[in-house]
Amino acid sequence: MISAENSWIVAWGEAFGLPEGVPHWIYSAAALIFIFCFVIVPCGGLMSYFERKLSADLQARVGPNRAGPAGILQPIADLLKLLQKEARSEWNWKESLWLSVHTMALFSTLAVLPLGSMALLVNTEMSVFLPFWSALVLALGTMLLGLSQNSVPGWFGGIRVAAQTLAGSFPALISLLCTGVRSGSFRWSALAESQGFSPWDWTVVANPFQLVAFCVFVVSGLVLLAIAPLDGGLSMSDIHGGVSSHLYGMRLSLFRFGRFYGFFFWSVITVVLFLGAWDLPSQLVIPLRMGGAGRLLAFIELAWLLIKTFALMLLIIWIAKVNSRSRVDQITDFAWKVLSPFSLAALVGASLCAGWRAF
Amino acid sequence: MDKNQIVSKINRAAPGAVLEARRFGRSDMTSVWIEAQSIEKVAELLRFDPDISLDWLENLSVVELDGCLVLSYFLLSTAHPKLEIVVRSSLVPDTLQAEVEVPSVQAVWPMGIAMEQEAHLLFGVRFRASSLEHKPKQDFDFGRLFSTKFPDEIRGFPLRKKYGK
Amino acid sequence: MNDSNGEVLRTDLTSWTIGPYHGSLPAPMKLCLSLDGEIITDCEVETGFLHRGLEKACELHSWKATVAYADHLDPECAVFGELVLCLAVEQLAEIEVPLRAQCIRVVLAELARISGHLSFMVRMAKAVGSETIIHYLLRDREKILDLFELLTGARFSLNFLRYGGVSADVTDGFIERVLEVCELIRIRMKEYNDLFTFNFGFLKRTSEVAAISKNLVSHCGMTGPNARASGVSIDVRKVFPYSGYDRIDFEIPLGHGEGGVVGDVHDRFLIRLREITQSMEILKQLLDVVPAGDYMSTKCDQTSVIPPGESYVRIESSRGLLGCHVVSDGRNSPSRVQFRTPTVANLLAIPQIVRGIRIEDLPVVLASLDLGIAEADR
Numbered sequence: 001m002i003s004a005e006n007s008w009i010v011a012w013g014e015a016f017g018l019p020e021g022v023p024h025w026i027y028s029a030a031a032l033i034f035i036f037c038f039v040i041v042p043c044g045g046l047m048s049y050f051e052r053k054l055s056a057d058l059q060a061r062v063g064p065n066r067a068g069p070a071g072i073l074q075p076i077a078d079l080l081k082l083l084q085k086e087a088r089s090e091w092n093w094k095e096s097l098w099l100s101v102h103t104m105a106l107f108s109t110l111a112v113l114p115l116g117s118m119a120l121l122v123n124t125e126m127s128v129f130l131p132f133w134s135a136l137v138l139a140l141g142t143m144l145l146g147l148s149q150n151s152v153p154g155w156f157g158g159i160r161v162a163a164q165t166l167a168g169s170f171p172a173l174i175s176l177l178c179t180g181v182r183s184g185s186f187r188w189s190a191l192a193e194s195q196g197f198s199p200w201d202w203t204v205v206a207n208p209f210q211l212v213a214f215c216v217f218v219v220s221g222l223v224l225l226a227i228a229p230l231d232g233g234l235s236m237s238d239i240h241g242g243v244s245s246h247l248y249g250m251r252l253s254l255f256r257f258g259r260f261y262g263f264f265f266w267s268v269i270t271v272v273l274f275l276g277a278w279d280l281p282s283q284l285v286i287p288l289r290m291g292g293a294g295r296l297l298a299f300i301e302l303a304w305l306l307i308k309t310f311a312l313m314l315l316i317i318w319i320a321k322v323n324s325r326s327r328v329d330q331i332t333d334f335a336w337k338v339l340s341p342f343s344l345a346a347l348v349g350a351s352l353c354a355g356w357r358a359f
Numbered sequence: 360m361d362k363n364q365i366v367s368k369i370n371r372a373a374p375g376a377v378l379e380a381r382r383f384g385r386s387d388m389t390s391v392w393i394e395a396q397s398i399e400k401v402a403e404l405l406r407f408d409p410d411i412s413l414d415w416l417e418n419l420s421v422v423e424l425d426g427c428l429v430l431s432y433f434l435l436s437t438a439h440p441k442l443e444i445v446v447r448s449s450l451v452p453d454t455l456q457a458e459v460e461v462p463s464v465q466a467v468w469p470m471g472i473a474m475e476q477e478a479h480l481l482f483g484v485r486f487r488a489s490s491l492e493h494k495p496k497q498d499f500d501f502g503r504l505f506s507t508k509f510p511d512e513i514r515g516f517p518l519r520k521k522y523g524k
Numbered sequence: 525m526n527d528s529n530g531e532v533l534r535t536d537l538t539s540w541t542i543g544p545y546h547g548s549l550p551a552p553m554k555l556c557l558s559l560d561g562e563i564i565t566d567c568e569v570e571t572g573f574l575h576r577g578l579e580k581a582c583e584l585h586s587w588k589a590t591v592a593y594a595d596h597l598d599p600e601c602a603v604f605g606e607l608v609l610c611l612a613v614e615q616l617a618e619i620e621v622p623l624r625a626q627c628i629r630v631v632l633a634e635l636a637r638i639s640g641h642l643s644f645m646v647r648m649a650k651a652v653g654s655e656t657i658i659h660y661l662l663r664d665r666e667k668i669l670d671l672f673e674l675l676t677g678a679r680f681s682l683n684f685l686r687y688g689g690v691s692a693d694v695t696d697g698f699i700e701r702v703l704e705v706c707e708l709i710r711i712r713m714k715e716y717n718d719l720f721t722f723n724f725g726f727l728k729r730t731s732e733v734a735a736i737s738k739n740l741v742s743h744c745g746m747t748g749p750n751a752r753a754s755g756v757s758i759d760v761r762k763v764f765p766y767s768g769y770d771r772i773d774f775e776i777p778l779g780h781g782e783g784g785v786v787g788d789v790h791d792r793f794l795i796r797l798r799e800i801t802q803s804m805e806i807l808k809q810l811l812d813v814v815p816a817g818d819y820m821s822t823k824c825d826q827t828s829v830i831p832p833g834e835s836y837v838r839i840e841s842s843r844g845l846l847g848c849h850v851v852s853d854g855r856n857s858p859s860r861v862q863f864r865t866p867t868v869a870n871l872l873a874i875p876q877i878v879r880g881i882r883i884e885d886l887p888v889v890l891a892s893l894d895l896g897i898a899e900a901d902r
Contacts, residue, residue: 059659152540156562156883229653229725238548238887324725325653327884329562384835385618415745417838418864420849431849433836433864437742437756440763445836470745473868480572481579504875507572507901518580 028121032110039115043306044260045075047313054314055321085249094148099251102141106258109134109265114188114272116301118294128176128186131269132169135224138262139165146243157242160233160328161226167335168223171216174343178213178350179203179273192277202276209349214274216343218316221266223335227259228320232328234259267309267316275312278305362389365411365444369393373400383445395430395448395461399489402467405434405446412438416468419475421482423520427451428459428482450484455521458483465489476507483516537565544573548887550647551897555874562882567875574901582861587613587830590858592683594848597863598899599680600643603629603636604841605899606685608848609861611766613687616835616850619824623815625689626767631702631810632675632684633767633839634803638709639668640842641796641803644894648793649720651887652729657720664712667705674698687830688821699811706804713797721797730790731783734877734889738787744873748844748866750893753779753795754787760840772809774802789892796894829854843867843894867900 049064049072056063064071112122112130122130139161146158180186182203183194195202204214222230234242244255271277278301288297326334366380369391376397383390393401405413413434422429432446450459463486464471478484515522543554552573558566578597582590590609597605607629614621621629642665649657669679675698676684676691684691720726741751747758759776761769777798783790832854838847844866851860870893878889 055655059656060663061659152538152559155538232884235653235884238883240547322656322719323654323723324649324720324729326725327729327882329882330728384616384833386615386835388836414742417745417845418836418847418849418862420836420860420862420864422834422849422851422860422862424851424853424859431836433847433849437758443764468745469743470869470872473872504566504568505872506568506570508570509572509575517577 028111031121035110035113035115036107039302040110040261040264043264043310044257045079047260047264047310048075048078050310050314051317054318058318058321082250082253085253092148095145095246095251098141098145098148099247099254102138102145103254103258105134105137105141106261113265113268114192114277115268115305116278116298117189117192118298118301120188123187123189125186127188128180128191128269128273129173131265132173132176135262135266136165136169138225138258142243149243149246151246153240153242153245157233157245160235161243163332164226164230164233164328164335165224167332168220168225168339171220171335171339171343172224174340174347175213175217175220176273178210178343178347181347181350181354182206182210188272188277191273192279195276195279197276197279197281199276201279202274204274207350207353209346209353210274212342213346213350214270216339216346217274218270218312220335220339220343221270222316223331223339225259225262225266227263227266227316229323229325230331232326232331235325235328263313263316264309267313268305270312271305271308275308278302280304362391362444365389365405366391368408368411369401369404372404373397376401388443388445390431390445390447392447392449395450398432398446398448398464399462399467401446402432402464405444406467411442412436413442413444414438414468416464416471416474419471419478421478421484421518423482423518426455428484430461430478430484432464452483456483456515456519458485460485460487462487463489473505473507476505480507480509481516481518483519542886543570548651548890550890550895553871553895553897555878557878557883557886559883562884564878564881564883564886567878569871569874571871571897571901574897576898576902578902579861579863582858584857586856587687587858590861591685591687592681594861594863595681595683596898597865597902598841598843598896600896600898601636601640601842602681603632603685604839604846605863606682607633607767608837608839608841608846608863609850610685610687611839612835612837612848612850613830613852615837616833616852617687617824617830619688619821621689621767621821622818623768624693624817625819625821627810627814628690628694628819629685630767630769630772631807632672632682634806634810635668635671635702637803637842638800639665640894641800642668644796644842644891645716645720645793647891647894648888651891652726654720654723654726657716660712660716660719664709667708671698671701671705674701686820688824690819693819694814699814702807703811706807709800710804713801717797721793727783727790729885729888730793730892731788732785733789733885734881734892735785735788736873736877740873740876744876745869746844746866746873747869748840748842748894749795749799750792750844750870752776753791755779758845760838760845764838766837766839772806774806774809777802789888792892792894829856830858838864841866843896843899844869846899863899863902865896865899865902867896870895871897871900 053063064074067073067077109131112127114120143158143162146154146161179191183191199205203210205211226233234244244252247255280301285297362380366377369377376393378392378394380389380391405411413436415435415437416432417435418433420431427449429447429449434444434446436442450461452459461484463475465475466489475486538559539556540559541554541556543549544552554570556568557564578593582593591606594605594609595602642661646658646661672682673679675694676682736750736754738754738756741754741756751758755778757776757778762776777795779786779791779795781791782794830852832852834851836847836849838845846866847864849862850858853859878886881889
């Protein structure tokens with residue numbers, strides 16, 4: 001049944017010409033497809049362009065400069081190239097199975113992705129934890145994808161990814177709790193409302209423990225999802241990419257896009273939890289809301305959210321390009337021995353601060 | 360330790376081994392020609408005598424001259440840095456493509472493993488295992504862990520003069 | 525995990541053959557590893573994939589062509605192959621090399637040493653995963669290759685040295701440019717140190733990894749920076765000086781275990797950094813006073829006959845002790861040219877070095893040994 005909370009979906013649906021009385025799941029499915037095609041994929045394209053230009057600048061090179069002015073159409077060129085790749089003749093059913101599990105686990109988080117105050121499909125107390133759990137399912141899928149390949153790099157890649165994910169999940173979860181402690185609830189809307197537009201209202205500077213929680217959250221996210229520079233599980237130099245060493249063509253593009261998407265959703269969640277979400281100055285928000293330009297407000301919020309997300313992603317990519325990769329056992333040691341104690345300390349401190357304010 | 364002393368020591372340790380001692384080419388190095396099959400005793404002396412202690416087999420080169428194969432062992436010493444000597448022997452193969460056999464010096468100079476494998480591949484010089492009564496202690500055993508191979512299509516010994524003819 | 529009779533999770537030793545082509549190998553070679561989890565317990569090395577028949581080719585062509593073959597001995601540091609061959613033939617034929625030619629040869633050799641060490645750093649960076657520094661290093665190596673091109677016309681395989689000297693004199697402005705490049709690299713060294721050498725992540729990947737003991741060095745006959753990093757001080761330029769090295773004042777850096785253990789990967793890296801500095805020192809001293817004179821011995825030219833005889837000469841290449849045994853019987857082509865290359869000893873030591881390291885360390889360790897398979901296989 002359509003509840004009052006997500007009646008905005010009906011409003012969106014009407015605006016796009018879907019008839020009334022259509023079951024709710026069609027609205028949700030349409031929303032998911034819309035978000036994937038018009039938000040995620042363009043973000044992927046833009047991000048790949050920025051990443052290539054940034055690394056080129058860092059490395060004293062030029063970067064893409066052929067496709068379009070200053071190479072801005074490079075992502076489209078890449079997309080066209082990937083679409084015309086040849087499919088493989090033989091079929092490894094195990095690989096297909098685990099690749100689909102991997103993909104489903106990843107893209108199921110689309111439903112939970114907080115993209116604005118009016119674009120929240122799942123706005124419950126569990127919203128914050130759902131992406132986290134799907135990251136664990138993702139790791140399971142990746143591990144079995146690796147083990148299903150008939151080669152040593154695949155096995156080692158799979159086991160390493162599993163080890164890394166286990167190590168990174170604990171600090172990630174604990175530092176996640178710190179934000180809820182501050183805002184009193186784990187709903188996306190509550191988390192966004194407890195922060196503001198100005199950086200002084202963001203969770204990350206609310207107290208030093210939240211700052212620690214922010215750092216632990218970002219780093220443990222990198223460990224959890226095997227993102228550079230902590231991507232020992234998918235190491236190129238010795239196991240040729242591990243799990244992806246035997247994927248090619250469309251499957252490899254699917255795998256790589258999945259990796260980008262993992263990075264992207266972790267960054268979006270970080271921004272929503274710690275870096276002010278989509279909050280805009282109230283002088284902007286109230287007139288737009290009163291004036292009935294809800295959809296315009298939604299786009300502006302989305303744009304602001306994405307700008308902050310891109311900034312965070314580019315910062316991490318910058319650090320990855322400049323530094324060397326860590327070994328898998330060094331990463332897991334770091335996660336267990338450094339990140340976990342810090343996250344626990346941050347949780348205790350944040351709870352104390354919240355309790356103090358309540359007095 | 361000059362060359363005459365070394366030669367006399369070799370004569371005492373391995374009587375009859377030394378054929379001749381002369382200057383190597385136009386350099387200051389000494390070359391000592393010995394009987395091919397007595398290389399083991401000579402090697403043992405040169406390595407383990409504390410006054411000589413030539414413990415580095417720098418190079419083992421095989422040259423085919425007028426139908427004979429000349430082996431040259433270029434030796435250096437870490438204890439006496441300026442000491443350099445070449446121990447040479449010559450072997451005549453029975454037919455143009457036949458193998459020749461010589462005792463191996465791997466037990467004395469383990470770094471010779473790779474050089475001996477190469478000599479075998481390129482020239483057909485077979486090095487038979489050491490029969491020294493007192494084999495020196497080996498810290499590392501990797502004779503079996505290193506191999507140089509040719510593609511299977513190559514038959515015979517490529518660096519011999521009459522290869523392919 | 526995969527077994528043809530049902531799914532059984534194997535927990536015993538796995539064997540994995542890497543090669544001939546693999547991302548962690550510098551050149552075609554085969555390593556058969558035995559793995560216990562991620563730790564390498566045993567390793568077999570197989571080489572011979574890059575055998576090009578160089579030594580045989582030298583016998584079939586004229587003496588002039590032999591220099592071109594020697595220069596392809598190690599394509600990365602081509603000068604050393606040519607230098608050792610020319611020195612050997614000059615000793616054999618008793619050709620005197622004029623001082624100016626000796627100076628030019630040593631300048632080229634030291635530039636090749638710097639270029640070789642920069643390539644080493646590129647391989648280390650690639651193995652460790654630092655992508656930015658690779659481009660900076662290559663950009664600086666380009667300056668040296670530009671210098672080679674200015675003087676000889678070629679960037680990598682120079683074919684510039686001749687028996688009795690070099691084939692052309694230095695051009696105008698060459699000396700100034702060499703000094704400029706030295707200055708540039710000196711400034712860049714500081715940048716590399718800040719960015720890369722003392723980077724915490726890099727130190728974690730390279731300290732206390734795959735230490736080579738002095739025992740192993742003398743067992744396998746390792747020479748060059750790998751041996752000096754373990755504390756064994758051998759440098760041919762000091763012990764058997766050639767081409768005027770006895771008149772130059774320079775030091776030999778030794779490894780001191782700044783990463784934790786003497787002779788580990790970090791030591792091998794630091795030693796080559798210091799050798800670059802020493803090479804620049806040598807270049808400055810040489811180019812201070814370049815002797816005037818001929819660049820080529822007037823008593824012989826390229827068509828003169830090399831008399832019968834033999835000789836053996838050793839030099840210090842960027843990888844270690846490079847030796848050349850030349851035998852001539854008075855004909856138009858050599859009777860035998862044999863090269864003693866330093867990488868063979870490193871290959872011999874690999875099974876011992878990689879025992880006990882993790883798979884992820886393997887590319888780093890192989891890169892740190894500066895293997896030149898082309899010269900090992902000839």
